[in-house]
Structures are given as C-alpha cells and as structure tokens.
Amino acid sequence: xxxxxTGFKDFITRGNVIELAVAVVIGAAFGSxxxxxxxxxxxxxxxxxxxxxxxxxxxxxxxxxxxxxxxxALDALIKFLVIAAAVYLVIVLPLNALAAxxxxxxxxxxxxxxxDVLLLQEIRDLLAAQDTRSARSTLTGSxxxxxxxxxxxxxxxxxxxxx
Numbered sequence: 001x002x003x004x005x006t007g008f009k010d011f012i013t014r015g016n017v018i019e020l021a022v023a024v025v026i027g028a029a030f031g032s033x034x035x036x037x038x039x040x041x042x043x044x045x046x047x048x049x050x051x052x053x054x055x056x057x058x059x060x061x062x063x064x065x066x067x068x069x070x071x072x073a074l075d076a077l078i079k080f081l082v083i084a085a086a087v088y089l090v091i092v093l094p095l096n097a098l099a100a101x102x103x104x105x106x107x108x109x110x111x112x113x114x115x116d117v118l119l120l121q122e123i124r125d126l127l128a129a130q131d132t133r134s135a136r137s138t139l140t141g142s143x144x145x146x147x148x149x150x151x152x153x154x155x156x157x158x159x160x161x162x163x
Contacts, residue, residue: 034086038079046074 011017043055050058055078058071101107 030086031083034083035079038075038082042078042082043075046078047071 047053047055047058052058052060052071055071055075056069058074060067060069060071062068098107102109
C-alpha cells in the first residue's frame with residue numbers, strides 16, 4: 001500500500017501533471033469570464049437591437065406548439081467568436097511575435113537541453129530500436145543477436161499443440 005501512495009505522490013508532483021491541472025483550472029475560469037462578458041454585455045445589446053428581452057427570444061417562432069429559438073445558436077456563435085478572438089489576442093499573437101523576434105535574432109532561443117538529457121534521449125532511442133529489432137526477430141523465429149532460428153518441437157497431437 002505504501003508504494004501505491006508513494007507512486008501516486010510522485011505522479012501528482014510531476015511538472016506535467018501540475019501544469020495540466022493549472023491549464024484546466026485557468027481555462028475553466030477564462031471560459032466563465034468570457035461567458036459572463038458575453039451574457040452580461042453582448043447578448044443584451046444584440047437583443048435590444050432586435051427588440052427582444054434576451055438573446056434567446058431573437059428570431060423566436062412557434063410551429064405546432066414547438067418553440068424554435070435561433071437566438072440560442074446566435075448566443076453560442078457569439079461566445080465561440082469571443083473566446084476564439086481572446087485566445088488569438090492573448091496567446092497566439094504574442095507567441096507569433098516572440099517567434100518572429102527569435103527568427104530576427106532579437107530574442108534569444110530557449111536554452112539547449114543539458115548534456116545528460118541528450119544522453120538519456122540517445123539511450124532511449126537505442127533501446128527503442130533494439131526493441132523493434134527484437135520484436136521483428138521474434139516474428140521470424142530468429143535470435144536477435146546471432147540470427148539463429150529456433151527449432152520448433154514436433155507436436156504429437158492437437159492437445160500437445162495447445163499446451
């Protein structure tokens with residue numbers, strides 16, 4: 001039980017998990033902020049332009065006692081466009097400007113990985129290549145290093161083949 005708790009603690013305290021959790025929380029808060037701005041400012045303004053009390057009633061009509069509310073689709077479209085514009089202005093535009101500054105040499109490139117990181121990446125790649133060769137030789141029946149083929153034992157009956 002102790003190893004499970006220790007493993008869970010190690011998993012939670014990894015940088016990637018914490019960064020992902022922060023991104024989800026900030027994303028949810030950002031979404032709430034955008035929804036509040038759209039619901040509190042844009043929707044009433046658009047509804048007032050169309051002479052409705054709220055955006056859900058804009059273009060509303062009834063057919064056989066079924067109420068159609070195209071204003072709800074308009075509301076979703078406005079929220080999407082405002083969120084997309086905010087993401088573009090707050091994230092994409094600054095990152096593009098940073099990339100352009102780096103390309104021009106104004107901004108320095110991020111630090112190169114340390115020598116030990118490069119060594120670990122090389123070891124990982126070699127192990128992955130070795131696993132691929134080993135899997136291929138298993139399929140062909142040959143030994144991964146010597147290339148010798150394994151001899152298959154003859155089967156006397158269908159039952160011994162299954163065992």
